[in-house]
Amino acid sequence: MTEISPHMQAYYDRLNADLAKAMEVAQAARKTGIDPETHVEIPIANDLADRVEAQVGITGVATRIRELEAEMSREEAALHIGDDFAAKKFGETNKEEILDHAIRTSMALLTEGVVSAPIEGIAKVAIKKNDDGSEYLSIYYAGPIRSAGGTAQALSVLVGDYVRNILGISKYKPREEEIERYIEEIRQYNSIMSLQYLPSEREMRLIISNCPVCIDGEPTEKEEVSGHRNLERVETNTVRGGMALVIAEGLALKAPKVLKNVRKMKMDGWDWLEEMIQQTAGSSSSDEKEVGIHPKDKFLRDLIGGRPVFSYPMREGGFRLVYGRSRNTGLAAAGLHPATLHILGDFLAVGTQMKIERPGKAAGISPVDSIQGPTVRLINGDVVRVRNAKLARELQNQVSSIIDVGEILISYGEFMENNHVLVPSAYCESWWRLEGGTTRPVDEDEAIAQCESGLYLHPDFLYLWDDLSSSEIKRLAEYIHQDGAIQDGILSFPFDPEIKEFLERILCEHTVRESVIQIHPNHIFCRCLGLDATLSLSSAWEGNLPESSLDLVQFLSGMKMRSKAGTRIGGRMGRPGKSKPREMKPAPHVLFPVGEAGGSRRSVQEASKYAYQANTEGGSLQLEMGVRRCPACRTETWLNRCSCGSHTEPVLSCSRCNIEIQGTVCPQCGMEPVSVRQYTVNVRQLFQQALGNLGIRDRDLDLVKGVKGLVSRNKPVELIEKGILRSSHNLFVFKDGTVRFDIIDMPLTHFRPREVGVSVERLRDLGYETDIYGVPLQNPDQVLELPPQDILVPEGCGDYLYSCACFIDDLLSKVYGLPPFYNLEKRQDLVGHLVIGLAPHTSAGVLARIVGFSKANVGYGHPFFHAAKRRNCFHGDTLIEVYEEGMLKEIPIRRFVLEHLDLSQAGIDCIGTFYADPCRLSYARSVDTGGIPHLRKVTSVSVHKSPANLIQFTTSRGKNLLVTPDHAMLVWDVSYLRKIRALEVSIGDAVPLWEGGIVISDRIIAIDYVPCEDERVYCLTVDTDHNVVANGIFTGQCDGDEDCVMMLLDGLMNFSRSFLPVTRGGSMDAPLVLTSRITPTEIDKESHNLDVCPTYPIEVYETALRYGNAKDVENLVDRVERRLNTPAQIEGFFFTHDTSDISGGPLETMYTQLQSMLDKLDCELSLAKRIRAVDEHDVAERVLKTHFIRDLQGNLSAFAKQKFRCTKCNTSYRRMPLAGKCRCGGNIIPTVHEGSVKKYLEMSKKICEEYNISEYTRQRIEVIDMNIESTFGEEKIEQMGLADFM
Amino acid sequence: MLDSTMIVERFLDTKLQVHPDVVRYIREQKDDRLIDTIISGVPDDCVVVSLRHIPGLLPSRDGVRFLCDPEVEIISGRMGTSKPVGRVEDYIVYFADRYARLSGMIRGRCNPVPIEALKRNSRYKQEEFAVCGMVMEVRSTGNGHRMAEIEDSTGSVMALFNKDRPDFSEAERIVPDEVIGVRGSLSSEGNLIFADQIFRPDIPFSYAPYTSDRKGAAVLISDVHVGSDTFLDDEWNRFADWLSDSEVSYLLVAGDLVDGIGIYPDQDKELVIPNIYEQYDVLGTMLSDLPSHLKIILAPGNHDVVRGAEPQPVIPEKFRKNYSSNCLFVENPALVNLQGVRVLMYHGRSFDDLIGLMPGASYEKAYDVIPEMLKRRHLAPCYGKRTPIAADTVDRLIIDPIPEVVHTGHVHIFGISRYRNVLGINSGTWQSQTAFQKQMNIQPTPAVAISLDLTTLQPRVHDFMNDSPEPLVL
Structure with a gap:
């Protein structure tokens, strides 16, 4: 474990204590037997290496990964692990196996072991023959490769190539018809599934004809290609989705990142990537030698009506780039001045996505008022720099033209993350300070004085001279010399459209009164034009003048200046964000089926009046529900709690063979058993009874909505009481039984008490003792550092969660018969309570604490918090569950392996691993990435030499597991399981457990390294899923930027896996595991590029001037990556730009306020007319x-x-x-x-x-x-x- | 029950081979005595028994044709026939019309019972029966059999086609929304028909085509694609010169007269004439250079300026300013009578659907799909796939009356097929391989015209790709 400061230790202790308290209540509630299970179904999860090992199921890998990772980056480790496989260190027998293991292992490593990609995403690898007789490697990708993300997809190819090279396998030489097939197929896949990026035909040709590994795939779609069919080396005519993803979203889209790794690893044969990048980057972004960048209009493609364009690529008047990170930007979030947000028609609110030209594709928008705002021309002709949001709102209706949209704040880390060259920055104060500036000059004269002492002119006094040509500057100077006059310090001259345009282009503020243009102050302006106080042309005009305009004004004025224009960045509005309660459609209050009887609204009340025949009593419905049995009185029922008071258990049977089954497959026909029966249920009676129990009168209640039918495997139902209570609190239930609020993620590293609506006293209670400068907290304007697991929720979310807390208290007191837990009186009381944060399409929740509310409709959280939700995982070893000779039994793996090791054909590899096919058919319990357990065939067993140390995991439910550090562990991501190496599993990680016949999740509460006493360790290979229950523990895995929060106790009490749909992806979005503690080394690497320094070194700006690579100054910028594995990795962060209010600017985007497309389009086009850069x-x-x-x-x-x-x-x-x-x-x-x-x-x-x-x-x-x-x-x-x- | 294999064997016993149509005829008649009758009537020198050996089955023509004036008559598909879709009910009427007319062609041969009756009357559990319905859905079962849901206006039922039955290849070719008759027996639960035999509307065994008694020849082309950068100018000019020298009276163009605009994304990059009016004007000029005695019949296709939904209306007036009076504009599809020979012109959009649904069908052999249309007596049997269909009160895509020739295009690959005396001609294109075709690996056969002698119905292929063929002399 990394060292941690006492302050952070106290913080975590507090979180854990609160979590334990909630857990206790939830466990007590669950004991009552009202829910499908009597225990809490969200396990609490912890080091990556073991997760990887668990995922790929290759023992010993974790240790090796740890060793490698100590020396090199994860990407490099992912490639170098291939050396070990090539040396057959892990018991590989043949080339295919080496390749298979190497690719899967490094994929698992690259995906942090949480996604299903390494296992399900790669179907197989094969060695095939080129036309010249040489061998080539073919990797068969399958659909789930999608979850790996583009970079890992692309890198998997790289890994394949790396190992291929070691093994001496030749390159893939595609036939012409195969190339055409790829092109047709990828396009067809795009029309079916819509790729993030469809490469051009040239790009595809380039990739396929040069890629040294054949990217093949399993058929994933129903459609077949119509053109290039029945090719000899392509086994299927069906569209191969995995292949298309790897080529389009992997190699094509992530070419720069792949190139980065190729260079790092000094690999040959990938030079064509450069050609690709140049093509992709548009005209010819780099000939390596050619310095500079060119406009990219990719972000303007697929323009949608109503989402305005704010700036064309690299056009004058567009966003001017400033490097820096504010406390609310970084990690795919850029800063704009709040005035800009208002002037741009309120289309950009806090959290709205903006598609940008560079460095990445999109950025969330945060208000930052320490950068420059827009400059506008008013209807009366005045040109005004809009310096604050208030002025912007006042001027909004008087703007005739937006001459300049202002600066955009993008962090260095973004350029690093996207492997983009640094581009010249607009001259800004931070740069000025690095070049010797100290105090901002108060007026022109002071600025001039500073210049005369050798400084550069302060950015606030700079005009955009470089936008004018030298001859235009000359024309301007001459005009003012002839027609201008200075009176009372005001320069005035007659209106001239050409001259006015020049003034606008250099962003020189002026007023127009009665056809006279007035400029004040004007000293610097005149001086730059080479005019003296009497407006005579200075002697500098005589003689040789420099060619470039900026040089010209420097020469004329004798002052040092830098470009205020810098680099312009294009941008348009992206997807509008939304923070709102999660509702299914139609939105139910309770997971109780009402069938057609509930009408289209699925109303429980309506269902209770429904009579299928005249004259019969209403409310009797035929409903399909799960069969359960009471262990005490053997009664069969659909209720979770038998009338005798005992908790019931589902009864599984095979629908084909009509027999009852213990386990997950029918021993007779192999079908998966179900637990469903038609029940006749008197809904009216149930409903009235529930109302009676709750003491609620029917007329006080709005509609209570159920569901049409249940979609889960065993179809358990929720108690109607829960629905009535949810309805009375206006809450809706999600498919897994929880109440959620969707919020847009925005990063925040520091906040001021004033911004979050919480008193200083309360914050001190929560552990915020001092501000970032170490001054004790007293004043609401002090800047506090946000710990990784504290979040701000939007006020609307606060209200919703407040209702939810009240609902839980009602539920506890009226249904479970327990004392209320939250006891809140108002929304503010939520502060300090714990919630679960969940990213879309994931299965791991992250524990978080509410510390305040944001006025803007976004969820502000620590970048690590957002990153942690993206990926996260677990691990396994010793007692395994096997199905053999008709019996399911738990036996020690040693016994199993020794009993099954067929010594007659056992092989031994160079590092002393015995392996063999099992001598008897047996099945082991494993889990797919969706968390659905399966019995899978054991395909081989092995005995390995043990490493010096093993890792012991202990979970909160008392499970213990001892594995080699390289072992792959399954851990829960929000709704998937993914594999990571055991050593990457950390305390608090959620691992899937096998308990009582279901998969649940649990947290690792302790990780110990123990010396290994045994000489041998044992392993088995399980078909398909490549995981197994060991000591009751399995493994698991996904990304996105919008996530949701739910109250901790709601998740612990009401969530049940058994509510989840059986379909693939059914477990997505469900909190199958809860990460209680974020470890920076294990979260998405993106967050490691977060820069945390108070200022950038001057080298950043200088490198940018020469269009140097972001990497060149990597070591000079303080980023998280450089702090990893030290206590400073989670605290002591700084920012370069402050902002006065994180909720500045418009709070809701105009896009959602305008109802009709007609209005949106009108707004979009009128804005387009006004903006000069559009x-x-x-x-x-x-x-x-x-x-x-x-x-x-x-x-x-x-x-x-x-x-x-x-x-x-x-x-x-x-x-x-x-x-x-x-x-x-x-x-x-x-x-x-x-x-x-x-x-x-x-x-x-x-x-x-x-x-x-x-x-x-x-x-x-x-x-x-x-x-x-x-x-x-x-x-x-x-x-x-x-x-x-x- | 008469089984195809058994029938074939019976003939083989007497050392005779038998044409599949004869087998089908015997099965449909359900009369095994017929076999002996046929065998006894077969001349000694005959090796293969064909339809003409069936006693009493004489070729017959479907009525009298008036062969006096107009040399060209548009039987259907005249301007203004296709109507806008009015209301939802039109879809009910449309499919009802399709069912009524196509089932009428089957009804006489299999005596179907209403599907609802299967549930109501228990006697169908014991005896064999037939139903006639429109296919709602068809799929393969896990064991490789075919399962089709067929419906008539009274209800719907599943029919299982066993893959081990001799006629399974017919069942494999069942496509959604065609009308079929199924003879078979009911499962014990009464919800599934074990199908034994399939009936399709088909061309009658006895169908005999008309031939003109006056000399005359027509030239069939399609897919001119004027305006595209791949339009073959030189080849077209050679063709135009050849036409002037040849004894040809009619020129039929089955759709895609011009390349159109906005037909596919970024089409403007592949157009030399990006203006739709100009495209038609250029074609008009090209056609006015042809001999004025030539009757030119122009039908639209999916690249033309009219709506995509079939039947497609004729090219609107405002695009026809530059055309001489010998140009006749018709709809898609259209049935034209040339000196008594009826040619059904259809652009062929439905090839896109049918090729995907028929085992063994390919774009290279699209002409082999024309017999499949004839068997189903429908130009575009599948609704809701790639062929848009506009509902009308009558189904104008039904092939009725039976033409002598079906003329299609669309796939840019020419080919000729014949099915029960109906000639299927898929004409080629005047456009070289496009980027799309390259990507789809389609090798077009451009610059080919097919001439048709109206007195003999003999087609001839003339290739203009590299030089001019001999002029056509009758």
């Missing part, structure tokens, strides 16, 4: 082409291929049935309506009239209009606009 005609054309025409054409074509549905039961029909009625008797209606086809037609025609749209696009609209008319007939009534359909 071409509104091009915006209009792009919107037409990429959004409206696509929509019109798509819907028109869909109209003539449409499906139909029943209005009553919602059954979908591929075509109209001949009967013309649904089977249920309901009416059948079309799914595509005339209105939805036409919705953008009028708007498109209007755009064509108003904007300069190309003839081609105009004609397309005309043709579509014609076709719509010939499909629907001539307009009878007045054309309905989009507004009529919204």
Whole structure:
């Protein structure tokens, strides 16, 4: 364990103590037997190496990984581990196995052992023959490779190549028809699944013809290719999704990162990547020798109506780059001045995504007011720099043109993360200070004086001279010399449109009064133009003048200046964020089935009135629910608690063989057993009884909504009481039984008490003793450092969670008969309580503590907190559960291995590993990445030489596991299991447990290194999932930026795995494990690029001036990566730019405030007209082409291929049935309506009239209009606009 | 029960081979005495028994044709036939019409019972019966059998086609929304038909084509794609010169007259004429250079300016300004009568669907799909896939009456097939391989025209790719 400061230790102790308290309550509640299980179903999870080993199931790997990681980066380790495999150190027998193990292991390592990719993502590897007879390596990717993310996907190919090289296998030489097949297939996959990035044909050709490893795949889609079929070396005609992902989202999209690793590893044969990057980067971003960058318009592709463009790529007036990190930026979040946010039509609110030109693709927006705001021209002609948000709001309606949208704050780490060259920064105060500046000059004269003492001119007094040409500067100087006059310190001269444009372009503030332009102050301005106090041209104008404009003004003024323009970055609005309660559609209050009887609203009340036959008593429903049995009185029921008071257990049976089954497969037919029966349930009676129990009157209650049917395997139900209570607190339930609130993630490392609405006293109670400078906390304006697991939730979320806490208290007191836990009186009381944070498509929750509320509708949390939710995992060893000769039994692995080791054919490898196929057929319990347990065949057993030390894990439920440090452990990510190496598992990691016949999760509470007494360690290989229950512990795995929070106790009490749907991905988004403590070394590496220094070194700016690589100054910038494994890795962070309010600027984006597309589009186009850096005609054309025409054409074509549905039961029909009625008797209606086809037609025609749209696009609209008319007939009534359909 | 294998064996016993159509005829008649009757009537020198050996089955023509004036008559697909879709009910009417007309063609041969009756009347559990319905869904079962859900207006039922039955290849070719008759027996639960035999609307065994008694020839082309950067200018000019020298009276173009605009993403990069009006004007000029006695019949395709949903209307007036009076614009599909020979022109969008659904079908042999259309008596049997279909009160895609020739295009690969005396001609293209085709590995056969002698219905292939063929002389 890494050392930790006493302060942080106290912080963690406190979190753990609170967690333990909640756990105790939840356990007491669960004991009552009301829920499907009598224990808490979220296990609490901890080091990566073991997770990896557990995941790949190769014993000994973890130790080796630890050794390697001590010496090199994870990526390098991932490649170098291949050396060991090539040397057959882990018992590999043949080349295929070496390759298989090496690739899987490094994939597991790269994905932090949490995603399913290493196991399920790679189907197999094969060695095949080139046409010249040489061998080549073929890797078969499968669908789940998606979860690995592009970088790991691409690197897996690199690993394959690395090991291939060692083994002396030749390169893959594709045949021409194979290349064409790839191209066709990837495009087809794109049309089916829509790739993040579809490489151009040239890119694909380049990749396939040069990639030394054959990227093959398992068929993943239903569709077959129509062109290049039945190729000799491509086994399938079906589309191979895994292959497409690796090529498109891996190699093509992540080429720069791959190149980075190729260079690091000095690998040959990947030079073509450079060619690719150049192609991708547009024209010719680098010939390595050529310095500089070129505009990239990729972010403008697929422009959607209503999401405005703020700046075209590298265009004057666009965002000017400033390096730095504010306390609320970094990690894919950039800062803009709050005034910019207002001036740009309030489209960007805190947390809104902006697609940017560079360095990455997108950035969340945070308000930072220590950078420059926009400069605008008002209707009266005045040019004003908007210095604060208040002024911005006042001026909003008077702006005629946005000349400059202001600066954008992007951290160095972002450039590092994206492997982008550093580009020149706009001159800013931090840079000025590095060059000797100390105090900001108060006025022009002081600034001039500073310059005369040898400093550069302070950025606040700089004009954007480099945007003018030398001759234009000359023209300006001459004009002012001739027509200007200075009176009372104000420079004034007659209005001239050309001169005014020059002034606007250099962002010189001025006013226009009665056709006279006035500039004040003007000393620096005049001096830069080479004009003296009397406006005469100085002697500097005579003689040789420098060519470049910036040099010219420096020469004329005699002052040192740097470019204020720097590099402009293009940007447009991305996806608007949303923070809101998680609701399924329709949103239920309780997981209780009501079938069709509940009507379309699935109302429990309505169901209780439903009578399927006249004159029968209402409320009796036929419902499909799980069969459970009471262990005490053997009664079979669907209730979780038998009428005798005991907790019931599900009864599984095989639907085919009709026999009851213990375990997960039918021993007779191999089918998975189910536990379902039709019950006749009197819902009315149940409902009335529940109301009685709760003491709630029917009329006080709104609708209580159930679900149509249960989708889980064993179909357990929730108590109706829970639904009634949720309904009375206006809460909705998610599919796993929890109440959640979705929030947008924004990073925050420091906050001020004033911003979070919490008193200084309360914060002191929570452990915030001093501010970042070590001054005791007293004042609400002091800056406090946010510990990794403290979060701020939006106020709306606070209200929702407050309701949830009240609901839990009601639940405890009225249903479970326990004392209430939270006892909150108001929202503010939530502060200090624990929640579970969960990222989408993951299965590990992260423990967090609420320390305040943000006015902006985003969840502010520590970057580590956000990163930790992305990945996270576990590990296993000793008592294994096997199914053999009809019996499931738990036996020690040693006995199992020795009994099954077929000595007659055992092999031994160079490092002393015995391995063999098992001599008897047996199955071991394993779990798939979705957390569904399976019995899998044991394919081999092995005995290994033991390493010097083993790692012992202890979980909170008392499970112990002793494994080699390289062992792969499964750990829970939010809803997947992923594999990591045992040594990467850390305390608090959630591992999947096998307990009582289900998979649950538990936390590792202790990790000890123990010396190994035994000479041997044992392992077995399990088919398909490559994991096994050892001492009751299994393993697991995903990413995203939007996540949700739920109250800790809600998760512990109400969550049940058994509610989760059986479908693949059913366990996604469920908190299958809870990480109680974040360890920076184990979270997404992205967060390691977070820079934590108070200032950048001057080298950053200097490197940027020469377009040097971000990596060149890597060691000069204080980033998390450099602090890893020291106490400073989690505290003592700084930031370069402060901001006065983390909730500054608009709180809600205009995009969501505007209702109709018409309004949004109007706003977008009028904004485009106003912004100098945006071409509104091009915006209009792009919107037409990429959004409206696509929509019109798509819907028109869909109209003539449409499906139909029943209005009553919602059954979908591929075509109209001949009967013309649904089977249920309901009416059948079309799914595509005339209105939805036409919705953008009028708007498109209007755009064509108003904007300069190309003839081609105009004609397309005309043709579509014609076709719509010939499909629907001539307009009878007045054309309905989009507004009529919204 | 008469089994195909058994019938074949019976003939083989007498050292005779038998044409599959004869087997099908005997099965449909359900009369095994017929076998002996046929065998006894077969001449001694005959090796293969074909339809003409069946006593009483004489080729017949479907009515009288008036062969006086107009030389060209548009039987269906005249301008203004296709209508806009009015209401949802149109879809009910549309499929009802398809079912009524196609099932009418089957009904006489298998005496179907309403599907609902299977549930109501227990006698169907004991005896063999037939139903006739439209396929709602078809799939393969885990064991490789085919399972189809067929429905009529009274209800729907599943039918299982056993893969070990001799006729399984027919069952494999069942596509959604075609109308079939199924003879078989009911499962004990009464919810599944074990199918024994499939009936399709098909071309009658006795169908005999018309031939013109006056001399005359038509040239069939399609997919001109004017405006595309891959349009073959020189080849077209050679073709135009050849036409002037040849004794040809009719030129039929089955769709994709121009390359169009916005048909696929970034099409503008592959257009030399990015203006849709100009594309049609250029084609007009090209056609006016052809001899004026030539009757030119122009149908639209998916690249043309009209709506994609079939039936596609004729090219609107405003694009036809530059066309001489010998150009006739028709809809897609259209049935035209050339001196008594009926040619069904259809662009062929449904190839995209059918090729994917038929085992063994390929773009290279799209012409082999035309017989499949004829068997189903429908140009685009599958609804909701790639072929958009506009609902109308009558199904204009049904092949009725039976034409002498079916003329299609779309796939850019020419080919000729014949099915029960109906000639299927897929004409090639005047566009070289496009980027899309390259990517799809489709090798087009551009610059080929197929001429048709109207007196003999003999097609001839003329290739203009490298030089001019001999002029056509009748």
